[in-house]
Amino acid sequence: MNLENLPKIDEVLSSLYSRLKLQRKVEYIPLNQAANRVLAEDMLSKNTLPVVRSSKLDGVAVNFSDFQENYPERKIWEKDIDYCLADTGDDFNPKFDTVIPIENITFLKDGNIKLSPDFILNKYSGVNKSGSHLKSQELLIKKDTLLNFFHLNLMASGGYNALPVYEKPIVTYIPTGNELIYPSISPSRGENIESNGIMVRNLIEQWGARLITYPICKDIRANLNSILDEALFFSDIVLINGGSSKGSEDFNTKIIEDKSSFFQHRVKVAPGFPIGIGIIDNKPVINLPGPPIATFAAMHWCVKNLINYYLKVNNPLKNIAYGELATDLKTPEKIDLYLLLRIDILQNKLVVRPFSNKERHAEKMHLCNAITRVPAGSNLRKGDSIKFEWI
């Protein structure tokens, strides 16, 4: 096989985006369920805060004019006539215009007051004006923002109890293979545990989509064919796992290709290079290669980006960092590599250790805390800076 002629990840993604005509649906959901959802409209504040004014601090509200002529001669200060207490954020008697921090004022036994010697009083100091926090009709958050806890706080202040967000795309996962059994069964000779489904569920939910999982499907061509048709009825993206390569039971490539208006078999990145990507009825159908790390790599570069495209999430810096390579790193001439990494902190530096084929599967899966993609033909040296993504 000529790996050189395979398209690169970015080329395949661009081909997909340019062909998919998406119609995103919008739903209203309660504010308390809106974290990690994507806002579908620009949101303007319904409220002005403070409505009229509030105290900036815990203090004593006074009339500034009293401090120009009569002070300090004035003898008796009467509560609610000459001053009132004003707490941080609270409104106070409209008679007063200025707030003195409580720690800068002393009430004397003779009824007079004394200000701290270094305290200078200015008119309106200690007072938040109307709208100093938020103004009605002010832009709170732009559409297409992935909502976090600050955003929810802001939306609540702006008067919202429900928000318009893009509906989560429905991703359907179909595990295929005669050898697969459920984890509740002890494997007999020739059987393997269906372990990718649980990983796929976790990733899909993390990335903001809804997952529907099919039972394990046998490698029976007619069945696989009709299951795909069925899944396309209710899915936005269909994932078929296994049967992507050249085995006698690998039917999925052909099944997808036959129905697709666009189809790409194999991409210039390993593991997972036999991935199949089609568009059927304007929906992406992805044939994820079966081995778990190949499934993960294909999920990460292809499915995650498709979900982001659906949801208009553009977050290129999320979980990205740079560290120092702990070893030399050479990649094959013809194919980009997805690498599982272990990152440690040593002497205030992030040290990046790629796993190799020498480590056992369990060791890699256990200790991997980051991933990276290294272009074909790279020749990096120990100590070189390398970009990675925390998982």
Ligand SMILES: Nc1nc2c(c(=O)[nH]1)N[C@H]1C(S)=C(S)[C@@H](COP(=O)(O)OP(=O)(O)OC[C@H]3O[C@@H](n4cnc5c(N)ncnc54)[C@H](O)[C@@H]3O)O[C@H]1N2
């Ligand atoms: N002659 C060749 N053989 C293979 C090639 C090739 O180019 N020529 N490519 C290899 C590469 S690279 C990959 S990657 C795999 C792709 O495998 P398939 O997608 O066809 O998957 P299967 O053959 O069905 O299974 C492979 C392996 O993965 C296990 N598997 C499958 N599904 C699951 C699941 N849901 N959970 C856990 N494990 C799963 C399956 O039991 C097999 O062990 O092909 C190479 N072969």
Ligand code: MOO
């Ligand atoms: O592409 Mo495959 O086995 O190298 O994952």
